[in-house]
Amino acid sequence: MCSTVTVRERSAALPHTGTGLGIWPGAMRALDALGVGDEVRRRGSRQAGGSIRRPDGSRIATVDVERLERRHGEPVHLVARPVLLAVLAGALPGPALRLDAPVTGPGSLRDAYDLVVGADGINSVVRAQMYGQRYPLRYAGAVAWRGVVDLDLAEGGETWGRGRKFGLTPAGPGRTNWYAAVRLPEGHPAPPDDRAELRRLFGDWHPPVPRVLDALTPDGILRHEIHDLTPLPSYVAGRTALLGDAAHAMTPDLGQGACQALIDAVALADCLRDAGDVPAALRAYDRRRRRPTQRIAAGARWAGRLSGVRRLLPVRDALLRLALAAGPPA
Incomplete structure (x- = not known):
């Protein structure tokens, strides 16, 4: 549906340093759909298992990554953020990426493009134009x-x-x-x-x-x-869509922020390909992604609160083991 795409990036250059990201199976499938999954696997590494411990080193629970791989056919892959961004940027047509091009007035973009996608992070200016301060951080x-x-x-x-x-x-x-x-x-x-x-x-x-x-x-x-972000009533309005942290900024406690942004992007592309017009595609995208991502965001907030309690630590530990019994989130 969209034959010409422009990606506007506020930074003047792609980063050369940064922390690592855990790419969970669902996000790796999204990278496969984009044609870059094998490159990310090659440049990353498989995440080994790990434990959650008390300060004295005693074990509370073990994260069973092998169970995750058996269930979903894919391990968690660790990749440095600069590497992931370089792989994604390298898959774009040369003229599509414009560095040092921040968006301060999204309204003007709607006059120039059939679709505006706000993937501009937790402090999204696109979201602010859609909702003002009604749904704050x-x-x-x-x-x-x-x-x-x-x-x-x-x-x-x-x-x-x-x-x-x-x-x-x-x-x-x-x-x-x-x-x-x-x-x-x-x-x-x-x-x-x-x-x-x-x-x-x-x-x-x-x-x-x-x-x-x-x-x-x-x-x-x-x-x-x-x-994190107060849950939004919709990720779309007219010919504008939000994805990633702009739509559902979550705490880092489940390691799902970057993963859900990748899944959002592929879901949006699928809906644009399958629908007859942009507004219909965006409505389909909102139905497909808003509730799942908001459930994950709520789970991350709950996990952060659980890990930060100061009292009733045996109860905390029991709840953690119960949460991990079904395996980590994919």
């Missing part, structure tokens, strides 16, 4: 730190303490993604030294957490409050 109750260190770890996983957690994901030879989250009130002042604060919070936890903290560099730490 919501503070999820936690502050997160994240980054990559030059360490080679065989296994990742998470450690859950009282109101805080620390996670590790091997990202290839000599590289490990790390992240930490702490339940704090909104607007809590940033610490003067993130490394010192992380050592204070997690320095006495089980190995290899202290080793990771020792490998941190000041410029390799990102800190931000965690927000």
Whole structure:
């Protein structure tokens, strides 16, 4: 239906550094539909199994990634964000991608194009034009730190303490993604030294957490409050559609944000191919994607709250084991 496509990207260049992403089976099928799945598999790595532990190292539960692969015929693949973006950009026709081209007035685009797709993230200007401030971002109750260190770890996983957690994901030879989250009130002042604060919070936890903290560099730490999006009544309006974080920004607790954006994109393309006109295609896309993504977003918010509780930890641990009994989300 759309023969000419323009992708406007606010950044002046594609990134060269960034943390890793877990590409779950549903998202890998979306990449296959785009013709780049095998390239992502080649440039990524299979995620190994991992455990969720207490600060003393005792195990709460094990994440059974082999069960996921048996069920869906595909493992979780880890790929660096810059690699994934480079693969996707490389699949576009040369003139389609315009870097350093932010969108500040989406309304003018509707006069020039048959379809406008807002894939512009959690602070989407396209969504703001559609809804104003009626469906605001919501503070999820936690502050997160994240980054990559030059360490080679065989296994990742998470450690859950009282109101805080620390996670590790091997990202290839000599590289490990790390992240930490702490339940704090909104607007809590940033610490003067993130490394010192992380050592204070997690320095006495089980190995290899202290080793990771020792490998941190000041410029390799990102800190931000965690927000998600109030559920929208629709992802479409007229000839405008939202996808990814612009439509359903979720907390990172299920590792599904990037995956759901990829699935959104392929679903939207399918609906445009199959429908007779753009408005009908967008209505079909909204029916297909809004409820599933909002369920996953609600699940991520619940998981974040569960991992951040400060009391009744045995109940928390039992709920976690129950949630994992059916296997991780695909």
